[in-house]
Amino acid sequence: MTSKELISRVRNLKAPSPSVTKLITAVTDPEADNEKILEIIRRDAALCAKLLSLCNRATVGVSSVASIDRAVMYLGHRAVHRLALSIGFGAALAPAVPGYAMNQTELWRHSLHTAFISQLVLEKSNFPDQDASVSYTAGLVHDIGKLVIGQFIDPSQQQTILELLNRDQCELLEAERRIIGVDHAEVGALLLEKWGLPKIIIEAVANHHNPAISPSPQLSTIVHTADLIAHQTGSCPGIASFAVRANEEAVNALGIHESEFEALIISALDAHQLVEEMAAAA
Amino acid sequence: MTPNKGAPESCKKMVVVGVGNMLTSSDPHTILVTHSLGSCIGVVAYDPVAHVGGMLHAMLPSSAANHDRAVARPFVFVDTGLPALFNAIYGLGGNKDRLLVTITGGAQFLTRSPIFNIGPRNVASVTDLLLSNGIIAHLVECGGQYSRTLRLDLASGGLILDAPGCQPRHL
Numbered sequence: 001m002t003s004k005e006l007i008s009r010v011r012n013l014k015a016p017s018p019s020v021t022k023l024i025t026a027v028t029d030p031e032a033d034n035e036k037i038l039e040i041i042r043r044d045a046a047l048c049a050k051l052l053s054l055c056n057r058a059t060v061g062v063s064s065v066a067s068i069d070r071a072v073m074y075l076g077h078r079a080v081h082r083l084a085l086s087i088g089f090g091a092a093l094a095p096a097v098p099g100y101a102m103n104q105t106e107l108w109r110h111s112l113h114t115a116f117i118s119q120l121v122l123e124k125s126n127f128p129d130q131d132a133s134v135s136y137t138a139g140l141v142h143d144i145g146k147l148v149i150g151q152f153i154d155p156s157q158q159q160t161i162l163e164l165l166n167r168d169q170c171e172l173l174e175a176e177r178r179i180i181g182v183d184h185a186e187v188g189a190l191l192l193e194k195w196g197l198p199k200i201i202i203e204a205v206a207n208h209h210n211p212a213i214s215p216s217p218q219l220s221t222i223v224h225t226a227d228l229i230a231h232q233t234g235s236c237p238g239i240a241s242f243a244v245r246a247n248e249e250a251v252n253a254l255g256i257h258e259s260e261f262e263a264l265i266i267s268a269l270d271a272h273q274l275v276e277e278m279a280a281a282a
Numbered sequence: 283m284t285p286n287k288g289a290p291e292s293c294k295k296m297v298v299v300g301v302g303n304m305l306t307s308s309d310p311h312t313i314l315v316t317h318s319l320g321s322c323i324g325v326v327a328y329d330p331v332a333h334v335g336g337m338l339h340a341m342l343p344s345s346a347a348n349h350d351r352a353v354a355r356p357f358v359f360v361d362t363g364l365p366a367l368f369n370a371i372y373g374l375g376g377n378k379d380r381l382l383v384t385i386t387g388g389a390q391f392l393t394r395s396p397i398f399n400i401g402p403r404n405v406a407s408v409t410d411l412l413l414s415n416g417i418i419a420h421l422v423e424c425g426g427q428y429s430r431t432l433r434l435d436l437a438s439g440g441l442i443l444d445a446p447g448c449q450p451r452h453l
Contacts, residue, residue, distance in 0.1 A: 232322075
């Protein structure tokens with residue numbers, strides 16, 4: 001089965017609402033103005049309600065926020081955009097992923113962690129041309145391919161993958177290709193393409209395990225590194241989550257000193273509580 | 283109090299030990315559980331006579347990474363969390379000579395670069411610190427490319443390990 005055939009057979013995957021795909025395109029467009037982005041959020045009542053509910057939770061840090069405009073006053077445009085994206089994709093990313101032995105919301109939590117850490121990695125890196133919202137978005141959707149493949153892997157295939165990983169010490173990505181015919185990075189990119197997401201996000205997702213070959217190597221490296229750091233901070237759901245290789249050359253290009261990585265990991269731990277709040281508000 | 287060894291797990295209270303946290307207890311109706319032990323390290327110490335025990339879920343090997351954070355959250359680091367675990371167990375009546383110590387976690391990526399090598403460093407940090415205090419771990423179940431969930435039954439000291447895609451097993 002090719003990855004396109006696999007995607008065409010997806011029945012139960014909830015696509016994000018039209019407002020969320022519009023939102024992701026607007027947030028990742030450097031030319032889009034803030035008012036246009038807020039208007040997309042305001043027009044989606046369910047998204048608005050969840051966003052305001054989350055804003056009023058303690059961790060986010062403000063209270064009695066009754067409108068999107070007030071949320072922006074307290075938190076700023078960028079924070080509101082990212083909260084809206086995270087909530088919007090929550091519906092798609094929250095289901096259990098049995099093929100990878102992930103319980104409900106585990107994939108979403110890992111996605112949120114990686115999104116937060118992508119921003120931290122960008123801040124520490126010497127990639128000044130990269131955009132924080134684009135990095136956050138790419139981190140948020142990087143593993144969406146697992147959601148698709150996870151619906152088609154049966155228990156025997158899962159066991160075959162685990163046996164292969166044990167025997168050959170290969171990457172999960174390679175085991176997926178050998179047993180299913182496609183890997184989750186490729187499938188994720190095709191799904192996002194089908195949903196009409198921006199090319200730079202699709203490229204980052206397609207290459208988040210191989211940033212060196214990406215047409216957007218810097219963004220792919222940010223997501224690649226953030227994913228690895230997320231795993232090291234206890235966000236490592238599903239089978240064989242450590243069966244990955246770090247591309248050291250790409251990671252070195254970030255210009256982050258070895259000693260700073262532990263500081264990054266400590267900062268990443270702070271994201272845990274916010275992630276739990278967001279998952280609870282879903 | 284007589285430990286309630288016979289009570290089924292479903293009747294007991296599950297208490298979660300979060301990432302960078304530590305808990306001890308002498309309540310036989312309690313099960314301590316920690317999830318998402320990837321490269322993090324889980325250390326359990328249990329006194330089978332006093333029926334007291336505890337669980338640490340540390341993230342990094344050394345508090346040298348951030349001294350301020352080590353003061354605020356000592357359980358994030360092995361070198362500050364491990365002494366705190368043992369002292370808390372002694373405070374509940376645990377005896378050093380009777381303690382059964384189990385080490386789990388420390389998963390490692392397929393690439394063993396200095397940056398992404400925290401799992402093995404965590405294992406080494408725990409082992410060294412235990413040895414320097416004359417303690418030898420009863421059981422070490424570390425490494426591999428998977429995350430773990432660990433449960434400790436305070437009544438019996440029984441340990442159950444879960445890994446995604448595998449059957450739970452008693453250690």
